[in-house]
Amino acid sequence: MKIKHRVAIVGGGLAGLRAAIAAYDGGVQDVAIISQLPPVRSHSVAAAGGINGSLANHPDGRDDNWEKHAFDTIKGSDYLADQDAAEVLAREAVPVIVETEHWGCPFSRNEDGTIAQRPFGGAGFPRTCYAADKTGHALLHTLYQQVVKRGIKVYTEHLVLTLAVADGRAVGAVVMDIVSGEVGTVEADALLFATGGAGKIYAHSTNNLLNTGLGMAIAYWAGVPLKDMEFIQFHPTGLWGTNILMTEGCRGEGGYLVNNQGERFMARYAPKAMELGPRDIVARSILTEILEGRGFNQGGPGGGYVHLDLRHLGEAKINERLPEVREICKNFAGIDPVYQPIPVQPSQHYTMGGISTDINGATVLKGLYAAGECACVSVHGANRLGGNSLLDTIVFGKLAGQHMARFVAEQPLQGSVDKLLEEKKAEVERRFRELFDNPGTERESALRVELQQNMFHNVGIFRQADTLEAGLAKVRELRERYRNVKVHHTGRIYNMELIRAYELRGMLDVAEAIAAGALARKESRGSHARRDYPERDDQNFLKHTLAFHTPEGVRLDYSPVTITRFQPQARKY
Amino acid sequence: MKEFKLRVFRYDPEKDAQQHYETYTVPYREGMTVLEALLWVFENLDGSLAFRYSCREAICGSCAMYVSGSYRLACRVQVKDALEGDTVTVSPLPHMRVIKDLVVDQTKLWENYARVKPWLINDEPPPERERRQSPADRAKYNKEIDCILCGSCFSSCPSGANNDEYLGPHALNWANRFFVDTRDTADRERLEIVASEYGVFRCHTIFNCVEACPKHLNPTEAIQNLKKAAMAYKLGLRK
Ligand SMILES: Cc1cc2nc3c(=O)[nH]c(=O)nc-3n(C[C@H](O)[C@H](O)[C@H](O)COP(=O)(O)OP(=O)(O)OC[C@H]3O[C@@H](n4cnc5c(N)ncnc54)[C@H](O)[C@@H]3O)c2cc1C
Ligand code: SF4
Numbered sequence: 001m002k003i004k005h006r007v008a009i010v011g012g013g014l015a016g017l018r019a020a021i022a023a024y025d026g027g028v029q030d031v032a033i034i035s036q037l038p039p040v041r042s043h044s045v046a047a048a049g050g051i052n053g054s055l056a057n058h059p060d061g062r063d064d065n066w067e068k069h070a071f072d073t074i075k076g077s078d079y080l081a082d083q084d085a086a087e088v089l090a091r092e093a094v095p096v097i098v099e100t101e102h103w104g105c106p107f108s109r110n111e112d113g114t115i116a117q118r119p120f121g122g123a124g125f126p127r128t129c130y131a132a133d134k135t136g137h138a139l140l141h142t143l144y145q146q147v148v149k150r151g152i153k154v155y156t157e158h159l160v161l162t163l164a165v166a167d168g169r170a171v172g173a174v175v176m177d178i179v180s181g182e183v184g185t186v187e188a189d190a191l192l193f194a195t196g197g198a199g200k201i202y203a204h205s206t207n208n209l210l211n212t213g214l215g216m217a218i219a220y221w222a223g224v225p226l227k228d229m230e231f232i233q234f235h236p237t238g239l240w241g242t243n244i245l246m247t248e249g250c251r252g253e254g255g256y257l258v259n260n261q262g263e264r265f266m267a268r269y270a271p272k273a274m275e276l277g278p279r280d281i282v283a284r285s286i287l288t289e290i291l292e293g294r295g296f297n298q299g300g301p302g303g304g305y306v307h308l309d310l311r312h313l314g315e316a317k318i319n320e321r322l323p324e325v326r327e328i329c330k331n332f333a334g335i336d337p338v339y340q341p342i343p344v345q346p347s348q349h350y351t352m353g354g355i356s357t358d359i360n361g362a363t364v365l366k367g368l369y370a371a372g373e374c375a376c377v378s379v380h381g382a383n384r385l386g387g388n389s390l391l392d393t394i395v396f397g398k399l400a401g402q403h404m405a406r407f408v409a410e411q412p413l414q415g416s417v418d419k420l421l422e423e424k425k426a427e428v429e430r431r432f433r434e435l436f437d438n439p440g441t442e443r444e445s446a447l448r449v450e451l452q453q454n455m456f457h458n459v460g461i462f463r464q465a466d467t468l469e470a471g472l473a474k475v476r477e478l479r480e481r482y483r484n485v486k487v488h489h490t491g492r493i494y495n496m497e498l499i500r501a502y503e504l505r506g507m508l509d510v511a512e513a514i515a516a517g518a519l520a521r522k523e524s525r526g527s528h529a530r531r532d533y534p535e536r537d538d539q540n541f542l543k544h545t546l547a548f549h550t551p552e553g554v555r556l557d558y559s560p561v562t563i564t565r566f567q568p569q570a571r572k573y
Numbered sequence: 574m575k576e577f578k579l580r581v582f583r584y585d586p587e588k589d590a591q592q593h594y595e596t597y598t599v600p601y602r603e604g605m606t607v608l609e610a611l612l613w614v615f616e617n618l619d620g621s622l623a624f625r626y627s628c629r630e631a632i633c634g635s636c637a638m639y640v641s642g643s644y645r646l647a648c649r650v651q652v653k654d655a656l657e658g659d660t661v662t663v664s665p666l667p668h669m670r671v672i673k674d675l676v677v678d679q680t681k682l683w684e685n686y687a688r689v690k691p692w693l694i695n696d697e698p699p700p701e702r703e704r705r706q707s708p709a710d711r712a713k714y715n716k717e718i719d720c721i722l723c724g725s726c727f728s729s730c731p732s733g734a735n736n737d738e739y740l741g742p743h744a745l746n747w748a749n750r751f752f753v754d755t756r757d758t759a760d761r762e763r764l765e766i767v768a769s770e771y772g773v774f775r776c777h778t779i780f781n782c783v784e785a786c787p788k789h790l791n792p793t794e795a796i797q798n799l800k801k802a803a804m805a806y807k808l809g810l811r812k
């Protein structure tokens with residue numbers, strides 16, 4: 001199998017689809033999407049609550065504008081976002097959202113026919129556009145429809161395994177057709193990674209089961225730094241038991257958080273914003289309630305929880321605005337939020353960090369771009385606001401696609417890279433053989449569970465030096481034990497065991513970057529909350545962490561944060 | 574219940590001469606879903622098992638299967654609701670070519686979907702802001718857009734079983750979604766597609782799709798709506 005296109009987009013989620021459309025509309029007809037999943041099965045489909053843009057459609061949001069959106073984003077990021085990038089995010093929001101509407105995106109509507117908006121955490125105005133509580137599904141299907149319309153080639157169930165780099169330029173990749181098991185090569189003038197987040201490195205994650213962060217690992221192995229990996233978002237309200245997300249829309253529509261005393265405890269932590277504080281603060285507040293004995297199921301299996309109470313919203317509103325939440329609660333927890341409060345606990349949700357890129361999605365490796373959750377532009381800094389991630393995927397997916405179209409026109413590949421691609425392919429096949437022939441007795445699945453538990457407990461919501469050190473040591477121990485992982489099933493066709501074992505290697509390296517970055521950052525900022533350094537330290541840590549891959553493990557470096565118009569202030573809600 | 578039996582359809586074209594079932598004993602946990610049971614087997618007993626999954630929350634459409642005699646999303650159906658005696662039986666979607674175990678070939682599903690022009694068509698230059706649409710007009714396609722393209726209806730339809738050129742309930746559901754959207758201007762174009770030899774008139778209103786659909790959609794109703802419009806359109810042509 002030899003795949004060859006001018007532009008190759010790896011990943012069929014929102015960022016990948018938007019980039020493919022932009023590259024195509026930018027004049028490159030020969031664009032292909034290569035994706036582990038059929039596009040509409042990507043993780044983006046699960047996004048629920050909405051997408052931010054200062055449309056000013058809501059009666060309480062008439063004074064909203066992009067500058068206020070940019071400010072909220074930067075404040076929410078605890079001043080770690082690059083402000084030039086956050087400005088682009090906020091300024092482009094209205095046009096890109098309107099564009100998806102023109103493409104048919106089924107947004108919910110106001111009486112006057114405009115796109116409906118709801119309040120979300122950390123935002124000054126109701127700014128979050130929504131399609132009931134299925135916004136990701138609505139957007140992803142709409143973009144896929146545009147891909148089908150353009151006849152853009154999609155290789156589904158194709159997993160990219162490694163990059164090929166010639167003279168400092170990404171020229172292709174090695175890929176496996178999951179269905180046949182055949183390993184082949186991809187050649188392209190430019191590649192974009194839109195491979196999504198790395199949530200499955202953690203236990204208790206809201207993410208889909210395939211978000212292993214393999215794309216981040218592949219870029220990292222190829223010498224591209226990962227930026228700000230220590231910033232992991234914990235969503236306040238994962239459904240207890242399965243950690244399926246209970247969207248922030250629940251609180252946006254007026255839901256309460258209540259402890260075992262019947263108190264709306266957010267009054268203690270964010271007296272003004274209450275339940276609509278930003279995610280990092282609400283998640284820590286919930287965990288504090290649980291740790292101080294005011295949660296339910298204290299010490300019980302599955303961990304403590306608090307209540308998310310929607311009952312006062314009434315059945316009609318719940319059915320109209322939060323139908324999927326009701327459906328999920330009934331099917332996965334056996335409760336009906338119209339009559340019962342929902343048990344929730346903070347759950348891993350989002351990877352703020354990722355493959356370091358500029359505003360055009362370009363990485364330091366020529367020819368390689370990244371966009372969406374796998375990338376770090378950076379607009380989310382130390383804490384992402386709800387509704388800004390969907391926006392990130394389509395704003396920066398679009399910009400990256402447009403830039404790639406110009407890049408491949410100006411700098412097409414010269415000469416043949418066949419030999420290099422064949423070598424890279426042989427390398428992958430050697431790795432597979434090592435996994436099949438390994439005399440060891442370690443199982444991929446057991447190591448994976450240990451990694452997930454370790455990250456949740458030692459590199460989790462509250463952090464401190466000793467647990468972080470233990471967490472990092474554990475990751476390194478697991479990496480040693482990984483050498484003894486054996487893949488028992490040697491068939492080619494749809495070999496899930498082989499894929500998972502390969503992914504695990506990437507998960508371990510990405511986990512090391514997260515834990516090392518967290519240990520080195522001796523301050524508290526956004527989602528990174530250190531008990532031993534409870535204050536933000538702009539003097540020493542108003543800077544991005546860059547993690548580089550070396551044969552010995554991770555090497556850390558730092559880069560400055562771009563500040564344009566908003567000087568860092570204390571963050572109060 | 575401490576444990577139960579998971580009886581799984583197996584077929585590996587690389588080594589099996591025949592399709593067969595294999596039965597595993599799985600420890601039960603309250604609330605356990607069939608997908609969790611399959612993953613437990615995969616992780617603890619048999620890494621050669623193949624099945625599709627992704628979101629584990631009934632929204633991505635990956636895991637449609639035939640569970641104890643019904644079309645189900647494996648991630649949503651609970652073991653306790655699928656037990657027949659002490660056994661849950663899991664098979665691939667019927668009438669589709671098996672690639673391996675529970676993984677079936679869905680090429681036709683996607684191809685047929687693309688044939689109905691499943692995108693909004695409106696060639697007028699768009700306004701600077703959103704095209705307005707009243708909540709009532711938005712509600713006209715409220716059901717159709719919930720489709721997750723899981724393929725259950727496609728697999729269940731007898732018209733499709735005899736002829737996979739038949740567009741199928743999923744594709745027609747999407748055709749209707751755009752047909753009723755007030756922003757879409759391509760009614761004629763779409764009616765020509767759905768009124769073709771492989772379109773709505775092959776539907777014999779057997780309602781299997783309604784039964785099979787995990788999102789409680791009613792593709793038959795969508796097809797009936799298109800049928801009516803297609804009839805009127807055809808009669809109009811003859812005038
Ligand atoms: C439950 C949930 C709800 C959310 N709700 C919201 C919300 O309301 N608002 C908001 O703004 N954000 C929300 N988010 C966040 C947001 O949904 C995601 O950050 C965003 O959808 C990521 O999109 P993406 O395109 O970057 O990646 P994804 O949608 O994850 O797509 C990644 C793609 O890459 C492919 N892929 C990965 N690795 C490889 C490889 N090695 N080879 C080939 N293909 C590969 C996958 O198959 C997939 O197609 C939510 C997140 C979760 C978990
Ligand atoms: S209509 Fe229902 S059964 Fe058919 S593909 Fe869509 S969700 Fe699946």
Ligand code: FES
Nearest residue numbers: 627629634636648
């Ligand atoms: S895994 Fe997504 S629908 Fe079941």
